Each structure stands twice: as C-alpha cells, then as structure tokens.
Amino acid sequence: MGRIKKKRAQRDARRQPGAGPMAPPPFPQDEVERIWRAWDRAVDTGLMASGAETKYHFTPDGKVLSVAVGKSGQVLANGERLTPSVAERLRTQMPLLAGMVTFYENNQLAGRGLDGAPEDSVIPLPPPAAPDPMPPLDxxxxxxxxxxxxxxxxxxxxxxxxxxxxxxxxxxxxxxxxxxxxxxxxxxxxxxxxxxxxxxxxxxxxxxxxxxxxxxxxxxxLDVPPEDRTLALADGCTDPNCHTPH
Structure with a gap:
C-alpha cells in the first residue's frame, strides 16, 4: 500500500540558505504506525483499494500527513475522507502542514487527486507569512x-x-x-x-x-439528515479574511 520507506537518518537533512546542516528529526514511528492502522481500516471498509499509492509528509515536530485517493476518486487523509470538517481539523492539529492540507483539498475540488504533490519527505516549512491586509468590507x-x-x-x-x-x-x-x-x-x-x-x-x-x-x-x-445548522459555520473559517461570527 505504498508503505513509507524508512530512510530515517538520511531523510532530508537539508540545508537552509545561509545555515549549517540540519539534523534529521526523530522518526515519528508511533504516529506512522497509527496511520498505517487507519489505512488498513480504510481498505477493510472498502474506502480505498489495497495497494493504492500513499504519500507521506512530515514536520520536524513529529506530525504526519498521509494522503491517498479512494475508490470513489475522493482524496483521503490519514485514513479519512478529506471533507471540509476533516480538513479544518487537520489544519488545526498540524499547523505546519496546513498548506499541504489545503493543497490536497484544492486538488480534490479540481479533480486532480495527488497530481503535483511533492515527494515523501520531511518538510521544513518557512515561518508562516503575515496574513494579507483585510479587504475593506463592502x-x-x-x-x-x-x-x-x-x-x-x-x-x-x-x-x-x-x-x-x-x-x-x-x-x-x-x-x-x-x-x-x-x-x-x-x-x-x-x-x-x-x-x-x-x-x-x-x-x-x-x-x-x-x-x-x-x-x-x-x-x-447533505450526506446526513437535516438539522438546524444556523451556528454550524461560526467556527468553520480559518481564512484570515473571514469575518465570523457575525
């Protein structure tokens, strides 16, 4: 199932511009094994096919994002369908990988699956940029x-x-x-x-x-029975240009 190759010490001891070599972070073995079990459940329940390509992205703080394409063509993340609520939860849990979550979410909306995704690796992301200026409210x-x-x-x-x-x-x-x-x-x-x-x-x-x-x-x-969702969006926007609640 595209198991991750355990190239631990040699995995991306990359150089930052103007800096010395960066020591590789400890391999997050427990987290990876947890995600393997999630993929096994996804196969057992028919969500994805055995042997499907599975990609892994890591951060130096031990967080792991693993993605694949399910049988229906939907992007899966860490064994779950990448629904909007799952994407928001992952961005909160793994802020250094929030951009990657959004990348796969946008790919899903465009029907591109895993196209254009980077190779499996530790991703030493730069510090987050300041949000764009808030546009004037019309x-x-x-x-x-x-x-x-x-x-x-x-x-x-x-x-x-x-x-x-x-x-x-x-x-x-x-x-x-x-x-x-x-x-x-x-x-x-x-x-x-x-x-x-x-x-x-x-x-x-x-x-x-x-x-x-x-x-x-x-x-x-619409996948679940209707219920009063008047307040459902109040905490659902992580965009810095999003005004909520209102």
Whole structure:
C-alpha cells in the first residue's frame, strides 16, 4: 500500500540558505504506525483499494500527513475522507502542514487527486507569512446580504441571523453564508445550488474558491439528515479574511 520507506537518518537533512546542516528529526514511528492502522481500516471498509499509492509528509515536530485517493476518486487523509470538517481539523492539529492540507483539498475540488504533490519527505516549512491586509468590507453588499438572510429568518428557514461566515471580496462584494434549520446552506439569502453558486462566481470572481469550499461543506451536510445548522459555520473559517461570527 505504498508503505513509507524508512530512510530515517538520511531523510532530508537539508540545508537552509545561509545555515549549517540540519539534523534529521526523530522518526515519528508511533504516529506512522497509527496511520498505517487507519489505512488498513480504510481498505477493510472498502474506502480505498489495497495497494493504492500513499504519500507521506512530515514536520520536524513529529506530525504526519498521509494522503491517498479512494475508490470513489475522493482524496483521503490519514485514513479519512478529506471533507471540509476533516480538513479544518487537520489544519488545526498540524499547523505546519496546513498548506499541504489545503493543497490536497484544492486538488480534490479540481479533480486532480495527488497530481503535483511533492515527494515523501520531511518538510521544513518557512515561518508562516503575515496574513494579507483585510479587504475593506463592502457595507452596501453586506447590508443586502443581511436583508436577504433576514427574509430567511421570517420564512422560518434560519433560526436567527447570527453565526454567519462573512467573506469580503477585494474588489467589492461579499459572501454571507449561514446554515438553515432544514440542513441547507444559504449564501446571500439563497440555497447554494449549482445555479446560485455559478451566479455568485460571476458576481464576485475573486471569491470563487470560497464558493467552491462552501459547496463542499453543503455536500457534506447533505450526506446526513437535516438539522438546524444556523451556528454550524461560526467556527468553520480559518481564512484570515473571514469575518465570523457575525
């Protein structure tokens, strides 16, 4: 199943620019064996095929991200489907590998699987860069989205207009997303159907990737029975340009 080659001491004792050789970190044997067991369960339950290509990425602090493509074509991470909630959890648990999690999440949205992924290795990532400046919040667009959401509250589709994920665009416009009492995900006052998602991409093209991610969240929600999800997005955005709760 693409077991990791245990090239411990010789694994990427890389040089940083202007620095001396970096000693290889201890091999995270216990964590790797835990992930092997997770992959065995994924094979046993039919989530992935035995012998599927499995990639491993490590950080010097002993965290491990292992990815593969399941039988359905969905990207799997550490033995689980890479759903939006799993991706957010992994970014929180492995901040040095957050960029890699997002890379595979974007690959999944684009149907590229593991294409373009780096080789198995210890990844000495540079210190995280400061977030981009917060774009100005388009107050007119926000007011319109809030009014549309208030209409959903009056219709009984949303419990209350709080807990929204509010994402401003650099060139004007905003996404105002909230979960509904019926388990639906509403953005700017409309259920996030494919047609509405396409209209939003046309209106705020620089937020197209955010629309993609909201669609993935909606698809995950629709896999389970409907429930009141009004507050479900309140802690669901790790983007520094995301205003939440609102």
């Amino acid at each position: 107050k007119k667009a926000l007011a319109a989205a809030q009014a549309a959401t208030a209409a959903l509250v009056r219709q009984g589709k949303v419990s209350e207009p709080v807990g929204a994920m509010v994402i401003p665009a650099q060139r004007g416009g905003v996404l105002f997303a909230v979960g509904g009492r019926d388990g639906e995900l509403y953005v700017n006052g409309h259920a996030l159907t494919q047609q509405w998602a396409d209209e939003l991409r046309a209106k705020v093209p620089d937020l197209s990737s955010d629309v993609d991610r909201l669609q993935a969240i909606r698809a995950e929600w």
